[in-house]
Amino acid sequence: MISDRIKSNLTNELRRSLLAKVGIVLFVSILLMGLFAPVLATHNPHEQGHSDEAGASYPPLGLTDEITIAQDGERVSHTVEGTSEHVLGTNNVGQDIYSRFLYGARTSLLVGLSGTLLATAIGVPVGLTAGYFGGRVDDGLMRIADIMLAFPSLVLALALMGAFGRGTVGIPDPIVAAGFADGMPETITFPGMVTVVVALVTWVWFARVARGEAMAIRNEEYVKAARSLGASHATILRKHVLPNSLTPIIVLATIQVAAIILLESSLSYLGFSGTTLSWGYEIQRGHDVMRNQWWVATVPGIGIVLSVIGVNLLGDWLRDALDPNIEGEGAGGAG
Amino acid sequence: MAFGKFLIRRLLQGVFVIWGVVTITFALRALSPGDPVNLIAGQVPDQSTRDQIRQDLGLDQPMYVQYFDYLGNLLTGNLGYSYNQRRAVNDIIAQHFAATVELAVAATIVAVVIAIPLGVVSATRRDQPADYAATFGSLVGISTPNFWLGIMLILIVAMQVGVFPTSGRGIAFHEAMYNLFRYGYVLDLLSWLSYITLPAITLGTYFTALITRLTRSGMIDELGKPYVTATEAKGLPRTLVRYKHVLRNTLIPIITVLGLQLGTLMGGAVITEEVFNWPGLGQMFITSLRNGDWPVVQGIVLFIAVAFVVINILVDALYARLNPQVTDE
Amino acid sequence: MTEEILRVEELKTRFFTDEGQVNAVDGVDLSIDRGDTYGIVGESGSGKSVTARSIIDLIEPPGEITDGEIWYREPDLAAAIGDDYPDAIDGDRIDLLRIPPSVRRSLRGSNFSMIFQDPQSSFNPTITVGEQIAEAVEVQRRASANPRSTRARSEQYTLTSMILGSMFSSRRYVSPESRERAIELLELVGIPDPIERADQYPHEYSGGMLQRAMIAQALAGEPDVLIADEPTTALDVTIQAQILDLLDELQAEMGMTILLITHNLGVVARMCNRVGVMYAGEIVERGTLEDVFDDYVHPYTAGLLGSVPDMEGGGGRLQPISGNVPSLLDHEMGDRCHFADRCPKAMEDCLNHPPEYPASGSDHHAVRCVLAETGYNDGRALPDDYFDGTDRPAGDKHVGPDDRDEDSDDERQHPPAETTGGEHQ
Numbered sequence A: 001m002i003s004d005r006i007k008s009n010l011t012n013e014l015r016r017s018l019l020a021k022v023g024i025v026l027f028v029s030i031l032l033m034g035l036f037a038p039v040l041a042t043h044n045p046h047e048q049g050h051s052d053e054a055g056a057s058y059p060p061l062g063l064t065d066e067i068t069i070a071q072d073g074e075r076v077s078h079t080v081e082g083t084s085e086h087v088l089g090t091n092n093v094g095q096d097i098y099s100r101f102l103y104g105a106r107t108s109l110l111v112g113l114s115g116t117l118l119a120t121a122i123g124v125p126v127g128l129t130a131g132y133f134g135g136r137v138d139d140g141l142m143r144i145a146d147i148m149l150a151f152p153s154l155v156l157a158l159a160l161m162g163a164f165g166r167g168t169v170g171i172p173d174p175i176v177a178a179g180f181a182d183g184m185p186e187t188i189t190f191p192g193m194v195t196v197v198v199a200l201v202t203w204v205w206f207a208r209v210a211r212g213e214a215m216a217i218r219n220e221e222y223v224k225a226a227r228s229l230g231a232s233h234a235t236i237l238r239k240h241v242l243p244n245s246l247t248p249i250i251v252l253a254t255i256q257v258a259a260i261i262l263l264e265s266s267l268s269y270l271g272f273s274g275t276t277l278s279w280g281y282e283i284q285r286g287h288d289v290m291r292n293q294w295w296v297a298t299v300p301g302i303g304i305v306l307s308v309i310g311v312n313l314l315g316d317w318l319r320d321a322l323d324p325n326i327e328g329e330g331a332g333g334a335g
Numbered sequence B: 001m002a003f004g005k006f007l008i009r010r011l012l013q014g015v016f017v018i019w020g021v022v023t024i025t026f027a028l029r030a031l032s033p034g035d036p037v038n039l040i041a042g043q044v045p046d047q048s049t050r051d052q053i054r055q056d057l058g059l060d061q062p063m064y065v066q067y068f069d070y071l072g073n074l075l076t077g078n079l080g081y082s083y084n085q086r087r088a089v090n091d092i093i094a095q096h097f098a099a100t101v102e103l104a105v106a107a108t109i110v111a112v113v114i115a116i117p118l119g120v121v122s123a124t125r126r127d128q129p130a131d132y133a134a135t136f137g138s139l140v141g142i143s144t145p146n147f148w149l150g151i152m153l154i155l156i157v158a159m160q161v162g163v164f165p166t167s168g169r170g171i172a173f174h175e176a177m178y179n180l181f182r183y184g185y186v187l188d189l190l191s192w193l194s195y196i197t198l199p200a201i202t203l204g205t206y207f208t209a210l211i212t213r214l215t216r217s218g219m220i221d222e223l224g225k226p227y228v229t230a231t232e233a234k235g236l237p238r239t240l241v242r243y244k245h246v247l248r249n250t251l252i253p254i255i256t257v258l259g260l261q262l263g264t265l266m267g268g269a270v271i272t273e274e275v276f277n278w279p280g281l282g283q284m285f286i287t288s289l290r291n292g293d294w295p296v297v298q299g300i301v302l303f304i305a306v307a308f309v310v311i312n313i314l315v316d317a318l319y320a321r322l323n324p325q326v327t328d329e
Numbered sequence C: 001m002t003e004e005i006l007r008v009e010e011l012k013t014r015f016f017t018d019e020g021q022v023n024a025v026d027g028v029d030l031s032i033d034r035g036d037t038y039g040i041v042g043e044s045g046s047g048k049s050v051t052a053r054s055i056i057d058l059i060e061p062p063g064e065i066t067d068g069e070i071w072y073r074e075p076d077l078a079a080a081i082g083d084d085y086p087d088a089i090d091g092d093r094i095d096l097l098r099i100p101p102s103v104r105r106s107l108r109g110s111n112f113s114m115i116f117q118d119p120q121s122s123f124n125p126t127i128t129v130g131e132q133i134a135e136a137v138e139v140q141r142r143a144s145a146n147p148r149s150t151r152a153r154s155e156q157y158t159l160t161s162m163i164l165g166s167m168f169s170s171r172r173y174v175s176p177e178s179r180e181r182a183i184e185l186l187e188l189v190g191i192p193d194p195i196e197r198a199d200q201y202p203h204e205y206s207g208g209m210l211q212r213a214m215i216a217q218a219l220a221g222e223p224d225v226l227i228a229d230e231p232t233t234a235l236d237v238t239i240q241a242q243i244l245d246l247l248d249e250l251q252a253e254m255g256m257t258i259l260l261i262t263h264n265l266g267v268v269a270r271m272c273n274r275v276g277v278m279y280a281g282e283i284v285e286r287g288t289l290e291d292v293f294d295d296y297v298h299p300y301t302a303g304l305l306g307s308v309p310d311m312e313g314g315g316g317r318l319q320p321i322s323g324n325v326p327s328l329l330d331h332e333m334g335d336r337c338h339f340a341d342r343c344p345k346a347m348e349d350c351l352n353h354p355p356e357y358p359a360s361g362s363d364h365h366a367v368r369c370v371l372a373e374t375g376y377n378d379g380r381a382l383p384d385d386y387f388d389g390t391d392r393p394a395g396d397k398h399v400g401p402d403d404r405d406e407d408s409d410d411e412r413q414h415p416p417a418e419t420t421g422g423e424h425q
């Protein structure tokens, strides 16, 4: 599994590649932001009304915004200045964008990571079994894969959301519960249905890769030997086939985290999410007011781009260091 | 001969795939909450009218009967009726698909025209500034959600330059062309161009980035193959070595990847149409889904799936023609 | 009296890799007469293939020819470019390393051509064999249509010309005449039904047939010098003999000079009249076939010959001599005889890098070994464990040529590992 050779390949590639370092830094920063959002946030992300005396939203710190407001029945020009109270400004309903940015990171990562895990958990066993046994099982899987491929992943995800609804799960926020962050939301709204849906859309990629690996491994001498020594199929799958197909699965999973972050943001942008603390949702809101408050849509988009770049760079690093043979580019992005 | 067999096999597979898509979308409709009668009749309290509607739509039948009815209708080319638009789904699709095709084709052209030269430059000037720029640009390109990119283009380009409309489609391409050739009227075409530019860039960016990456890595692989040295050794001009031999061989597999990415393109079109209020199938899909207008949703998904299957058969046929090793195997 | 067509002096080709500077070719001297067959023999990684590629100018980054002279006798060319590059001209000879790349490029195909080890990977799989040979014919046709002096410039074939060519068949690069000539060439190298064969793709050919086609392609430009890099290694033994016969015949017919790169002493004995033995980027012994096979001096040559079971039987492949394949990394090479760590006769004198000494036999016989100058002296022998970690001379941890094959697909990145994928017969 994680042999010394793999470790040294990883460190060598990391030393060689500047981009891999950038990827790690980006990913870890976003991860920390998401994890410690309640501590790092300056305001409760749901709290409205953070606007100046004329009711205008603040632009990011250091910028000024020129707007026209009605005053005593006349239209007058009014200047809003960014304030250190709201470093990234506030949105059209007066919520603090910086705090919402942190919570948005949380949602993206939660869905990205748990969606990928779920997709792996569905796809890998199916793919390994199909590839290992071959024959009818395998044919069946490949036909299902063909069908899944004919659906654009975003379209399928939307249709699933349309059919299943936008269920969410409330999880108590441990940091708030422990008393480290007063005044922050007490529950994390976990968009459970979105997670299930993105997994249902992407599992087939894991199945395909796992199948390919299993097909290659099942004919190896040591697998035949284990079989002739009386090991059961289940044991062989678990002890030999799975560990040996891990590398490409890990690389694929990394790429899929990026794809799922994009998919989640697209769903939220279109209003199929379940939580309002999402970058995609925030961009939707910003889209409505972009002519007046350009920063509302701009800031969360930067969050998406940076985290997806970070994850993609991690994926490139793993791929270059571990060199698995993954066909094509995975499911690609959805957004 | 071999080719005919191959085609028949692919067609059968395609029919199976389409059946699968139809079945899955039907199942989703069956699972979805909400009563279509409300959509059609509004909140008519009159129970007998409601029952009448239900009966007309066949919604009082058991699910399996509805399923076979639906399949039967599909076989006659009838996609059903919209719940709340009082029109046949066929008409709705016929009205909107040209806009989506225009957008998708424009985006593909943008992508191919930019990406292939970029990939070639990147591969042939490896580790030089041009390569770094292209590599970095394509990394950002595949990492940017296109709805955000669309909004940024509106903010930065449309609102500053003012030439590009930010919403709607203006005139259809075929009308613009008709006016051009019939009356020599150029402005319509320019207007069409001004409307489609930003959506096409928005939709095309991901593909530009993807094709750049594929071209670069494919060409680097290809340049390392012994036949390239052998072709150089016989004194062939470098242009021919690079383009007639290497680039051609690089692009052959990329064509297949692009066929498979058609789904991503359609997914992207859904979002792009939403951002730019582009009256295509994607926008219709979202609207219908929000309204629970399942017949339209099903019709559009089916339409996309058929397009996917047909285009991939064509791509495979093209691939077989370009790569002589395939047909013999 | 034969004249010298090619003279290589102090050729140095380096590869600048992540691990350091690789001295793939480290001061090679060669002299080849017109019409001769010169064999370079050595293990994988000895630099023989890089030497050949340096001569025909196929070294690409990170590789670079850093030093040396390659004198090529071609009176027409010398006269044509003499005014422009007087430094590069000496009488009717040209130093190929001192003329601009465009002129050098123009020599490919028409003056020098090359056949490669693995025909299957040396043809483009998606273009018909006939078309690929016709391309080579076209190169020559266009070259001879232009006077020497303008050739370098007219060789430019722009992207525009190519795009036009793909649209209008009359503007294609390859003319119908070249296609016809390609068919004649296929016939010349003994391919039956050449007209149909020309329209087939490489994967429709057998290995032996495809190697014939590659020879046809190499002959298309009627070259002065044909470089054959392991031309038979990838083939069956019976086919090998046929290909060698074909080369023999064609040489007699067309009067070409052949530079044959091989690890197979049987092939050398059958084909060559001059031989150079390469080791660690140097020619360690060279001379006529008799000099090297009968009057050898260098212990490495002795080792090679000692391990050839049957010279005529085609199976005479080079057995590795015990010990490690030498590192070609500059910082590991040291200033001693590079063979010393494997040499059974290594002495204290060998710790200084030996120059080339003349040796008994013909005038051409030269050896890079102190034994050519002084006899073996037991008293001065190096102790067995002098090069620690390496058993000398009869260790069991020898590394054969095969062990360096891992990267045979991307020789560019790992220049010293020559492609020897065909040795497993």
Ligand code: SF4
Binding pocket: C298, C299, C300, C337, C338, C339, C340, C341, C343, C344, C345, C346, C347, C349, C350, C354, C368, C369, C370, C371
């Ligand atoms: S110089 Fe010395 S070490 Fe080198 S080959 Fe000759 S005898 Fe052996």
